[in-house]
Amino acid sequence: MTAAGAAPAVEWEKVTFSYSREPLFHRLDFAVAAGDFVALVGPNGGGKSTLVKLGVGLLRPLEGVVRLFGQEVSSFRQWNRIGYVPQHIGAARMDFPITVEEVVALGRVPLRPPGRRLTSQDRHVIDHTLEAVGMSLYRRRLLQELSGGQRQRTFVARALAANPDLIILDEPTAGIDPAARESLYRLLATLNQNLGVTVLLVSHDVEQASAYARRLALVEGGRVRPVAPEDLRGKWFWPAPDSEEDALRSRREE
Amino acid sequence: MLEFWQYDFMQRALAAGLVVGAVSPALGTFLVVRRQALIGDGLGHIAFAGVAASWLLGLSPLLGALAFTVAAALGIEGLRRRAPGYADTALGIFFYGGMALAAVLSSLSRASNANLLSFLFGSILTVSPRDLGLIALLGGLSLGALLFFYRELVSTAFDEETARVGGLPVDGLNLLLALLAAATVTTAMRVVGLLLVAALMVIPVATALRTARSFRALFWQSILWGEISVAVGLIASFYLNLASGGSIVLAAGALFALALFSRRR
Secondary structure (H helix, E strand, C coil), X not given: CCCCCCCCCEEEEEEEECCCCCCCEEEEEEEECCCCEEEEECCCCCCHXXXXXXXXXXCCCCEEEEEECCEEHHHCCCHXXXXXXXXXXXXXXXXXCCEXXXXXXHCCHXXXXXXXXXXXXXXXHHHHHHHHCCCHHHCCCEHHHCCHHHHHHHHHHHHHCCCCCEEEEECCCCCCCHHHHHHHHHHHHHHHHHHCCEEEEXXXXXHHHHHHCCEEEEEECCEEEEECHHHHCCCCCCCCHHHHXXXXXXXXXX | CCHHHHCHHHHHHHHHHHHHHHHHHHHHHHHHHCCCCCHHHHHHHXXXXXXXXXXXXXXXXXXXXXXXXXXXXXXXXXXHHHCHHHHHHHHHXXXXXXXXXXXXXXXXXXXXXXXXXXXHHCCHHHCCHHHHHHHHHHHHHHHHHHHHCHHHHHHHHHCHHHHHHCCCCHHHHHHHHHHHHHHHHHHHHHHHCHXXXXXXXXXXXXXXXXXXXXXXXXXXXXXXXXXXXXHHHHHHHHHHCXXXXXXXXXXXXXXXXXXXXXXXX
16 A cells, blocks of 8 residues: 555664674565555574664664664654564553553653543543453553453554654563463454554564465574475474464464 | 641641652653662762762752762763663762762861751751752653643653654653753751761662553652652651651651562553
8 A cells, every 4th residue: 555666664774783692683674665564583692682772772772773764763753654563561560550541641642742632532542442452341440450452452552652663672472371362362363454554563472474465584693584384394483382372273273 | 646746847738748759750760660770869860979079069969969960970870871881880980979079079178067967867847948949840840741741651661772763852851851860959958967868769669660560650650759759758758757857768668568479460
């Protein structure tokens, strides 16, 4: 649905980055086209989260350029176009005294100047978003009263509340049960297909990710390359047998 | 019945108390959820050094305390940013440094023990009209800032990374909160004393954590429990001839105990 030749949603050009003397990435090139749904897979410590954090400007490359919709991250200002769900956020903020509705409303904060109440349009978008992620019934619940999957849906809703063109999720399915994982992937695939939202996510469940994402990319040894699911068979980060079985079963039952 | 209301000093005490009873828990809501509940305590010790310096130089203790706490808030926030994992240690350095400075400065200034004690434990009954003016000004500004930046502050307290990605000026908001903590400590020190200055930033919020069903409710109920504590504590101290600061904090503690032992929600 994007015009041909449009700038990629996010693009890493000759990016070098390191936490220590040993560079994690050296002149790395990678891009996610607007409208795509890309799952980043790979071993722990391979740099999946780092790649994503470089993408949203939480980390700065030592060399090279990161661009969002064609604009350098350091001068990018349209942050409402980017939805972000950080790693472990659901578990980390579990006991924060805040309701589902309040969390989603935070997604609207960057759109308006300080000191303003929510407008009726804000409320409309919040209602709509809660409905889209299937959390309307739980809107007045505190985070601590939700399951892991419901918390993740709430965080996805916050990321969606600004009507972003790109949503970036760092391991959104970690620690939630296979059925909840499945429904989160289905939600992301729907957003991607129906609304044209570009999705970039970091994932450990290759089997499920490959069922819903348009593309898989393997982040390993300082490189990012497209892979097919079958290339990944036998890799050690392939999901544990029981969760793989669960995932297959829940998909067969559809 | 309303005998206490006939005295000017009591009216000023109640007015100052109600300002503090609102602004301390309002600010405390953000500090408690950020796990920075004790920052008020650290700033309270710094304020003591400011008060001692004021005695030495013959300045207003409130202004001296404000200058010292603002400087310390900037320092604590700066250290926290450099080593986020050691925020409590950064606080400790200022906490002890402030107390040591206060001890040295007050020995230099040869302040009387009565004077020292009145600042350590509060002396709300001696609030002058000028003090009340400054307390109302600082309290009003702080509460106004908290309400104006409410959503931005919730966003930052809840998830700093995402707030940053959303384009919010997170460093500026953290600094604002630290400065408001400094102003609030200065506002509260005459009412409950420097040793208890953080009590109203923590205890009413803990009570509201038991009673509130949303963040907004937490914010407003913290203020409600703070105001009730001030009113009950102050009136009890008048009739029973008790220390006012201690009475207010004990009232806040009693409310917390009630909330703890009553059926949850």
